[in-house]
Amino acid sequence: MRTVTIADVARHAGVAVSTVSYVLSGKRAISATTRQRVLDSVRVLGYHPNAGARALASKRANVIALVLPLRAGMNLPVLMQFATSVVATARQYDHDVLLMTADEGPDGIRRVAASAMVDGLLLMDVEVRDTRVPLLRDLAEPSVLIGFPADAEGLTCVDLDFHRAGAICAAHLAERGHREIALLGAPGVVYERGTGFAERTRAGFLAEATERDLHAVAVPCAETYDEVASAVKLLFDAHPGLTGVVVHNEAAVGHVLGALRALGRAVPEDVSVVAICPDDIAERARLTSVLIPAEELGREAVRLLMAKLDGLPAGSILLEPRLTIRESTR
DNA sequence: ACTACGCAGCCAATGACATC
DNA sequence: GATGTCATTGGCTGCGTAGT
Missing domain, CATH: 3.40.50.2300 (Response regulator)
Structure with a gap:
């Protein structure tokens, strides 16, 4: 069966081709009765505009x-x-x-x-x-x-505004009385590549920490459990007084919590955790978070x-x- | 003033025909 | 046989305008 064109619709409705076009685009006023006749024909014939022809005439591909x-x-x-x-x-x-x-x-x-x-x-x-x-x-x-x-x-x-996001996380931890905090960020390759959001979060986090006279470190963070666990262990070995952690890495959030549990550090009793991640992840683990919208x-x-x-x-x-x-x- | 029509034009692909 | 020129084709849009 041949495909239905605008000419078929026009013939069926007893109007000009251009009239059908105007009914469908709404770019000119067409009387209600004519409009309805055209729309009925469109429905009866099962017409759909040809995208190629439309692009040809309108210079828009949509x-x-x-x-x-x-x-x-x-x-x-x-x-x-x-x-x-x-x-x-x-x-x-x-x-x-x-x-x-x-x-x-x-x-x-x-x-x-x-x-x-x-x-x-x-x-x-x-x-x-x-x-x-x-x-x-x-x-x-x-x-x-x-x-x-x-x-x-x-x-x-x-x-x-990832710079602000990093800063807000540091500020929140500072207000809760934490003096020594860390940022677990994106995987190392992401920083090496120069991806803006990762770098800006780190800059905002560190700047706010300096401003508030906190001791702060920022480290990249891989995404498998073993790598996350060893990174977290290294972090707490190097900074035993650490009580606040910001995680800016959706895939690692769960692993970080697991690793803290494995180290015998309770959240939030021993360590406070702030995540920068989509709401559903934060919601599931009841994490204080900055939403990635x-x-x-x-x-x-x-x-x-x-x-x-x-x-x-x-x-x-x-x-x-x-x-x-x-x-x-x- | 309002409605709807006619037709040029959008552009790439293809066919018909002429020239080397 | 390969190469070049030119008109036609396809479905649709939107300007200009004829008919009320």
């Missing part, structure tokens, strides 16, 4: 690219929260999402953008010196970054990209972190 590197040390559940939120929000703006991983490198981004396959790009896991950033400046298509590169001039970026970040990123597609100015956004106090700190 597709955005989500560039997601899937590098070592990334936390997949959090990444999926972002991706889900991006796809759902894009649908609200009548856009679909093309998922790109990093295997193809900058060439892949260039190819997809230059071929008019997508109208705009969303980049996740942006590094401080991201090689993709210079490319984005040259591209005709608008883009939004989730994460901040070193030089964000002329770019639209969205992120949680993946859902909101994805939504805001799409919103900004859509604004840019409409030619509107779109400034960068830093979301203010919020601390939720649960049972793991005292």
Whole structure:
């Protein structure tokens, strides 16, 4: 059976092709009776617009690219929260999402953008010196970054204010009377790569600790139980007076708690723990935490990209972190 | 003023035909 | 036979306008 085109709908409804187009796009007023006749024909014939033809005529693909590197040390559940939120929000703006991983490198981004396959790009896991950033400046298509590169001039970026997040955690522990605190961060490779959020959390944490005259250390943290356990043991061997720990590593949170238990240190009686992680993880373990608002970040990123597609100015956004106090700190 | 129509144009792929 | 030129094709959008 031949696919149904807009011409079939027009014939069936007894109107012009352009009238059908206007009914469907809503860009011009069409009388209620004509409108209903067209919509009935659409339903009866089972018409769906041809995306290729629509892109040809409108110069809009109604597709955005989500560039997601899937590098070592990334936390997949959090990444999926972002991706889900991006796809759902894009649908609200009548856009679909093309998922790109990093295997193809900058060439892949260039190819997809230059071929008019997508109208705009969303980049996740942006590094401080991201090689993709210079490319984005040259591209005709608008883009939004989730994460901040070193030089964000002329770019639209969205992120949680991780510097503040690190500081808030240190401040909370200080207010609860802790004098010696530690940050267990992302895996080492993440710092070596220059991923902004990891570095900024550490900087904010250490700066706030210095400000409040605390003794503070920050160490990277792997994700298998054995590695976490030995890191935690080393930490307490080196700093026996440690009573406050901030964990900025979703995958390691559970292991850190297990390792503390194994060392005979009770939470929160002996050690207070603050996590920077999605709410569901913190909720499950009743941890005091700063939420990573993946859902909101994805939504805001799409919103900004859509604004840019409409030619509107779109400034960068830093979301203010919020601390939720649960049972793991005292 | 309002409604709906006609038609040019969007761009890459393909076919028809001419030239080397 | 390979190569070049040009018109046509596809589904849809949106400007300009005819008919009330």
